[in-house]
């Protein structure tokens with residue numbers, strides 16, 4: 351297993367206490383991207399809501415979708431705002447749109463050289479990054495450019 | 498009934514405390530609020546006891562009932578908080594106060610903002626707790642947690658889509674620092690900035706250099722608003738509110754960077770409403786204060802308020818255009834959030850009023866239409882236009 355992209359010690363994601371995004375995190379733990387989809391109108395939405403903003407149905411579920419996307423925007427971070435990143439150096443955060451889920455967007459890191467040039471619209475695929483912590487284990491979804 | 502605020506309310510007084518670097522205020526936050534309110538009342542020539550309402554934003558911690566008790570206000574008739582973080586509520590608080598006055602709820606409303614980041618938490622820091630849930634769980638573990646990092650993502654896309662170069666952002670920063678050199682209140686007074694210093698400054702997060710980011714300060718600012726029919730009872734030339742707009746576009750608050758219109762300052766739906774109420778066009782604006790959390794927000798704000806087409810930024814954003822007194826559009830003439838003080842942008846409204854009075858440290862001669870754009874890229878945002886006597 352590859353080392354995590356960012357240095358250890360950052361906040362660890364946990365499902366919301368109200369359960370709203372729990373299926374997302376359960377999916378990542380199983381190596382599957384699951385996003386919210388309305389059972390009434392079949393529209394995707396993200397982040398999760400209790401109601402479908404299109405048809406106002408409360409009948410929402412989560413469905414698996416292939417972790418394939420496109421770079422919608424990105425940024426190269428230099429200044430560490432968290433002590434865990436003090437010696438990290440520059441890193442890339444990407445905003446990835448998922449055409450297979452109505453174009454909703456996810457935030458993740460873009461793997462590879464942190465100084466690389468990133469073209470908007472470039473195709474990326476998801477990489478599941480597992481963290482096994484004695485207190486809590488979780489999985490992040492990272493991205494790498496496809497050629 | 499013609500529903501408008503145009504010309505119905507005036508600013509009679511403005512004031513602020515000394516401005517301090519973050520954590521260096523000798524006074525706690527509530528005392529700063531009191532001092533700014535007293536300064537604004539003195540400027541208006543009234544007793545604080547006459548104040549009957551308060552309006553603020555961004556969860557200001559100085560509670561109106563406590564302020565009214567501390568100041569001995571005879572009666573409290575309006576206590577208003579504009580929802581939303583950041584500086585997006587600066588002109589909204591002015592609009593809310595004016596609406597209360599125009600609607601007959603109150604007669605003398607103070608708009609204020611007080612900030613002591615040393616006493617309370619800092620804005621630019623990531624969360625320290627180990628487990629995180631909610632929206633932050635989808636961003637913080639990837640190292641996206643500060644305001645600069647949230648907004649760089651929007652600005653990067655806008656700049657890439659429209660081929661905007663770094664020099665456009667630099668022009669905004671240079672203009673602010675230029676104006677601060679004439680403003681003795683400015684934290685960056687005596688600390689000029691040139692092109693090379695900007696270019697050589699470190700990246701915070703691309704496309705923001707250090708000098709593209711606002712300061713962090715302690716202090717307070719306040720304004721006294723009264724009905725227009727009383728506007729001439731005060732010592733200074735009144736600044737009338739010509740218009741205000743508050744809000745955001747469709748699903749601007751969609752979580753985790755999912756607003757449909759993403760690379761925006763959030764003003765596309767507000768700007769037409771503002772101009773319509775104020776009865777002015779972009780070409781009528783004599784002087785502009787545009788909130789700089791980050792320069793990229795100013796860039797998109799000016800585009801969305803019709804000063805420059807999105808594909809014309811490289812030609813439009815040059816320093817000289819933004820300098821008082823002779824530039825086409827004098828911008829952030831006090832030094833703004835970058836170089837005067839980060840008072841969550843209320844200092845920009847104060848400066849806009851001073852321009853109409855001819856009391857700015859960088860006066861624009863004959864300025865009658867004075868505009869403020871508050872808190873780009875957050876939701877809700879707000880903007881307003883003040884006018885001198887000649888605009889009524």
Ligand SMILES: [Zn+2]
Pocket residue numbers: 388389390391392393402403404405406407
């Ligand atoms: Zn639906």
